[in-house]
Structures are given as structure tokens and as C-alpha cells.
Amino acid sequence: MMSFIERDCPICEKPIELKKGIIPDINPDNILNNIDYYWRGFHKEKVFFNYSRCCCGILYCKKYFSNEQLSKLYSNMSDNVHSGDIETDLYTKDSYIKSILNNLKKEKPISILELGSDNGSLLKKLQTKIPIKKIVAVEPNVKMHTKLDKIADNVYSDLSDVPELDKFDLIICIHVLDHIPDINKLINSLYLKLNNSGYLFGVVHDESSLLAKILGNRWPAYCLQHPQLFNERTIKKMFEKHNLTEIKTYKTINVFKFGYLLEQLLLAVFKIKINLPNLFNVHLKLGNIGFFFRK
Numbered sequence: 001m002m003s004f005i006e007r008d009c010p011i012c013e014k015p016i017e018l019k020k021g022i023i024p025d026i027n028p029d030n031i032l033n034n035i036d037y038y039w040r041g042f043h044k045e046k047v048f049f050n051y052s053r054c055c056c057g058i059l060y061c062k063k064y065f066s067n068e069q070l071s072k073l074y075s076n077m078s079d080n081v082h083s084g085d086i087e088t089d090l091y092t093k094d095s096y097i098k099s100i101l102n103n104l105k106k107e108k109p110i111s112i113l114e115l116g117s118d119n120g121s122l123l124k125k126l127q128t129k130i131p132i133k134k135i136v137a138v139e140p141n142v143k144m145h146t147k148l149d150k151i152a153d154n155v156y157s158d159l160s161d162v163p164e165l166d167k168f169d170l171i172i173c174i175h176v177l178d179h180i181p182d183i184n185k186l187i188n189s190l191y192l193k194l195n196n197s198g199y200l201f202g203v204v205h206d207e208s209s210l211l212a213k214i215l216g217n218r219w220p221a222y223c224l225q226h227p228q229l230f231n232e233r234t235i236k237k238m239f240e241k242h243n244l245t246e247i248k249t250y251k252t253i254n255v256f257k258f259g260y261l262l263e264q265l266l267l268a269v270f271k272i273k274i275n276l277p278n279l280f281n282v283h284l285k286l287g288n289i290g291f292f293f294r295k
């Protein structure tokens with residue numbers, strides 16, 4: 001029998017008065033035998049844990065999966081690329097690389113750790129742009145490890161597997177922080193893995209984005225995989241709590257196939273599921289935040 005855990009606010013770390021949040025069509029308590037099915041892909045009915053807003057501003061699930069339940073659900077998921085295909089994924093990664101190059105002071109070759117490396121496409125591109133002395137990839141999905149072995153010096157399934165003495169000049173975590181229930185533990189580990197003056201770059205969904213406001217509870221980022229969601233103010237609070245200094249927080253540009261975007265919009269707004277041709281690429285500031293912090 002599946003039962004869920006109760007969480008404190010990730011920023012305040014205590015039970016605290018909550019403001020009205022976001023309510024799903026179906027609560028996970030009512031589909032206990034079907035969680036696996038709703039865990040993957042997009043569905044007509046929105047299934048997620050209630051998102052509550054703490055008075056500190058963060059939006060988070062008070063009730064959520066235990067770590068054991070989560071690792072079962074995540075095991076054996078395929079490629080994490082969301083935007084429809086590999087080509088648009090690479091465009092989006094290009095904009096991340098541009099941002100890294102703009103904000104990084106690069107005096108000498110640097111060491112890089114990427115958390116959630118997926119298929120390694122970002123690291124592979126980054127290798128051609130800046131002098132790198134060491135690359136470490138952390139990816140829980142072991143199906144990706146063969147690909148990653150060709151790009152990184154070391155590949156691990158979990159951050160805790162990275163040798164304690166390994167420190168990095170740049171840590172990258174794209175679409176990771178939204179997924180981690182023990183977020184304070186994770187950020188503290190990242191802090192310890194950074195060299196003095198090391199950089200932390202990443203991307204999270206922006207729950208204060210126009211798209212989130214338009215789509216309401218149908219916004220795709222409201223889902224079972226996200227125990228909390230950030231906006232520009234709360235991501236800053238989260239890192240400053242861990243003594244990281246803001247360099248830049250900004251809305252990122254994503255590239256999508258228009259057909260894919262229309263499919264998602266039809267599903268979200270009208271609950272119609274159809275397959276469309278890809279058509280052309282569109283560049284949109286579509287509800288993500290990029291961030292750069294420094295130790």
C-alpha cells in the first residue's frame with residue numbers, strides 16, 4: 001500500500017501557514033493503483049499533489065512520494081528530452097551555453113560537474129567552446145551511461161558517488177532542482193562540491209510565468225515529478241539561504257517545433273490529444289528561469 005510523506009516548506013524548513021495553491025483534477029490518493037501510468041507522459045486529467053504556497057513565497061507539495069517510491073518510479077525512464085526532438089533540444093542547449101560563456105570568468109581550464117546529464121549533449125557542445133580539464137557527469141538513468149562514458153572523465157549514478165575530494169569550478173543542473181524533495185540537502189552537497197568562487201548554473205520552471213498563469217492547473221510543470229516549483233524571487237531565496245551569491249537570474253529562451261507546441265496546447269486547454277507534423281521552429285521565453293550563482 002502506497003502512503004505519502006508530509007514535507008515542511010523547503011525554504012522555512014518548518015510547518016507554516018500556507019496560502020491557497022494549485023489543485024489537480026485528480027489527487028494521487030485516488031489513483032494509488034495507477035500511479036505508474038500517470039507518472040509518464042501527458043494525460044487529459046491533471047494528476048499531481050496539491051501545490052501550497054508558503055508565506056515565504058515558494059510553491060511546494062506538502063504531501064509527496066517518499067525517496068524509495070521516487071527511485072522506483074524514476075528507474076527505467078527513457079531520454080528526458082521534452083521539446084519534441086533532438087534538433088530543437090540542441091538549439092535550447094545552445095542558448096544555455098551562450099549564457100554560460102557570458103557569465104563565466106575563464107582564466108584557465110576549468111573542472112565541470114553536471115547533475116542530470118541526460119544524453120550528454122550539453123557537455124559535448126561545451127567541450128568545443130571552452131578549455132576544460134575535467135568533466136564529471138551524474139545521471140541516475142543508467143541507460144545514458146554508455147553515451148556519457150564517451151564524453152565525461154567519470155560518470156556516476158548519484159552525487160554521493162562522486163569522490164569527496166573532487167571539487168569543481170562549475171556545476172550545471174538543468175531541470176534538476178524542481179525534482180528533488182530533499183532540496184536543502186542537495187544544495188548543501190553542491191555547495192561543498194564547488195571550489196571557492198565556483199559557479200552554479202541551472203534552469204528551473206518558472207511558476208510565475210505568463211504561460212503558467214494562462215494555463216492554470218493545466219500548466220505542464222504542475223506534475224507528479226515536481227515536489228516544488230520556483231519563481232525568480234524564491235530561487236534566489238533558496239540559494240542565498242545556502243550562502244551562494246546571485247550573479248544573474250533570467251528568463252530563458254526555449255526552441256520548440258510549432259506542431260509539438262500546438263499538440264501540447266490543445267491537450268492542455270481543450271484536452272484533445274492529436275499528432276501534428278513538426279512544422280517550423282519557434283523561439284519562446286516559455287516559462288523557464290536560468291540562474292547563475294557563485295560561492
Ligand SMILES: [Zn+2]
Pocket residue numbers: 009010011012013016054055056057058
Ligand atoms: Zn516557507
